Amino acid sequence: MARPRTSPRTVEHPSVEEVSLQQLLEALVDPVRRAVVSQLARARGEMSCGTFDVQVSRSTLTHHFNVLREAGVIRQYYVGTTKMNALRVDEMEERFPGLLSALVAAGRLEADA
């Protein structure tokens, strides 16, 4: 093979130390972005951008992914033309202990109710 799938397109991620609580909350206050996080948490792995169940246009979704990435919530990387997304759960847990998990749990609580 030796066909390097390595993407020329790279994505910039902040260190979790650089993200502020303000940034994190601004990212998670949007219902669409919380839906993304929720679906990622349920998937327990990565999902490509196109596989999310949200009611917004593609360009809007791109915007939401950018916000989540800049807030340190998700990690993204390209696989061919598709972009994969994964929660940075462990890192966020280290940065703001219990916060992301409590938020995901709260969202789940409401969804079940």
Add this chain to the structure above:
Amino acid sequence: MARPRTSPRTVEHPSVEEVSLQQLLEALVDPVRRAVVSQLARARGEMSCGTFDVQVSRSTLTHHFNVLREAGVIRQYYVGTTKMNALRVDEMEERFPGLLSALVAAGRLEADA
């Protein structure tokens, strides 16, 4: 007609069950409101409206208190002309376990850093 008494000004509070996660996050995404919550948490009791250390006008502060109250975060009651504020910690803990405490802890983490 039997008029309701005018002397004790009463304040309406939602039940924590009525509060949505969306409402809670919208309330806590504002830095001024988080400062209020933070100072209340540190005080471990009630504080009158005028004793908070925030950089906004009185009318703006009133608005922030309303948002926090409607989100179920604080309980308010009048004592003479002053209005007291207290965190509804136990109730919020029951509604969204771990969330408020993780947020307060996160804010403290950042403040110390």
Add this chain to the structure above:
DNA sequence: GCCATCGTACGACCCTCGTCGAAATAGCGG
């Protein structure tokens, strides 16, 4: 009664942010 104090109501301003569509870019498969 009168006034100082504390909080509220209202209206206005402004600016951020979520939203979209259309056009552009990047890799994949033939």
Add this chain to the structure above:
DNA sequence: CCGCTATTTCGACGAGGGTCGTACGATGGC
């Protein structure tokens, strides 16, 4: 080389919300 698909960029628009000043209301002290 040519589409095809997935995602991005850009500009524009509109709603919402944080802010303030000012006018008003309620309370307690004198």
